Amino acid sequence: MASLDVALSVKGLTKKFDISAPFLNRIVERKPKRYLCAVDDISFEVPKGGCVSLVGESGCGKSTVARLVVGLYAPTGGAVEFGDHRDGNALSVQMIFQDPYSSLNPRWRVRDIVAEPIRELNLREGEAAINARVDELLRVVGLSPKDGTKFPHEFSGGQRQRISIARALGGEPTFLVCDEPTSALDVSVQAQILNLMRDLQDKLGLTYLFISHDLSVVRHMSDRIAVMYLGRIVEDAPTEALFDEPLHPYTRLLLDTIPNLEAPKRARDAAAGEVPSPIDPPSGCTFHPRCPLANARCKAERPAILSVGDGRRVACHAVEEGRG
């Protein structure tokens, strides 16, 4: 069981997907079974009332971690443990998805969409109580109870994301997993949703596992950040420390490539390289083909993630050897 102040504790979590060719083709073409290791032995904790973010380039395994945490996927290895709620009951978890278009049933009225988890979990007795709760939730997310009779297509992207949040809150979660909740939205609408999420955190004491590839959003929302690369956490640190002094060469590359409004780096020479295929990842440290500090050891030996003090962890030989 996780310690008292910990909302979520993930230990050695691993997810392999079977991506073999169909059985017959395999027999005919004599191909072996193939696996893609989307999440590879990762561990982290989320403190109660906190916000921990996962960042990294497309395909590094962020959504897979989110789905493992909420139980949409069964892990291949490792464990996901939730801490106890204040009242001793287990924490309840809900998830907000990236796409506010496909995650809402188009044939249901908003009222029924928001009421679904309330009914499913038997959180209110009788229609009147359920309706009152739905009205309350719509107000919490900045919509009006009148909106309940409409269908999802009658709303803008930002409003639909508010509906998803209202539905998630309907399950009375203490823990919200948010997978790119604002990536499909315009910046002005994104600001509305991020402000709302912050307000809810203060008011309801929610804990967030937040996922985004937008580092400025992540910096704004989170207390801690875990940087992922090809299924592994390569660096994990408090937000300010990570931005002030990134230790892992990949974190530095990521921070270097964010377009910066306040200090545009017009003449910057963009870092070379792209994420290699996760089906056949490079040997040793999987970042070595893109790393300016890579040496023979990096190609041969995979760096373990080690504590470096101040609540930080890094997986890099150069950092360990002090040549970072």
Added chain:
Amino acid sequence: MLMQVDRQSAVWSGMPVAEPVLEVRGLRISFPTRHDTVNAVSDVSFSIRKGEILGVVGESGAGKSMTGLATLGLLEPPGHISAGQIFLGGQRIDNLPDRQMEKIRGRRIGAIFQDPLTSLHPLFTVGAQLVETIRLHLRLTRAQAKRRAVDLLKEVGIPAPEDRVNDYPHQFSGGMRQRVVIALALAAEPELIIADEPTTALDVSVQAQIMALLRRLCDDRGAAVMLVTHDMGVIAETADRVAVLYAGRVIEIGSVEEITRAPKHPYTSGLMGSIPPLQGRVPRLMQIDGAMPRPDAIPAGCPFNPRCAKAGPRCLSDLPPLVEIAGTRAACWLYSGGVN
């Protein structure tokens, strides 16, 4: 030396020396509906000079893509240009027949869209597609065109271009595919490149590479670039000037430095304030309540008035003109006589 005389007289008469590559004047794009017509774009004017990148920003539905498509002559009917003119190198192109416009596309205007796969044929090698595009527009032999294809792939940063030229699009990663699309857009050395969200589907590290590439091509070849994006950070790093679109209108246009440092229009300042900062920490982001109106529900007066904290009575009835203010132009009554 006719050229020189022209330049002289231009300087003498106080006219700008270089004619803009693209000039859009009073563009309106309309869609007929059952009851009347809606305007997706209204009275949009801007120009782009040689070697200049104009960033076009705005929320979803603001009319960015429509403006680009109109310039390319690719508006899908029933959408059409219902007012205004478009000039390419001084020649009017908005009223040309389709056959002539087809020749201009590719040859004089290159296009890069968000999804690289829409621009590439899955069944032909990238080399074959490049050679075809090159030979369609330039008088080159097959061997010459092939050599040029390899050079182009090299120029856009594809490693081992001699080998990759024989690969199919699916054999490239997303970022590499977008580079191929850029190579295709450049194949005939167009004077104008229209890039509509060219990196939205790509990772930040790849996005940075593609933007640096666009910037370099623009500097080296002197192409004019219209860069459509919703990312102000990208604009700040890549563009020279920026046009902010709102509900189909240009509400502010000017140099990137000026607009990112001191935006004039309340919508532009709201937009800048709603971006989480990378330096310093703010407890709350600046928030513009509500959403941009759809083209069929644009309010009278200033289209931003329902969301504007500074709106006054005049904003509800009269459309503000785009006026010059210290290095930029903005359409807001605050700068042209007050909101009362």
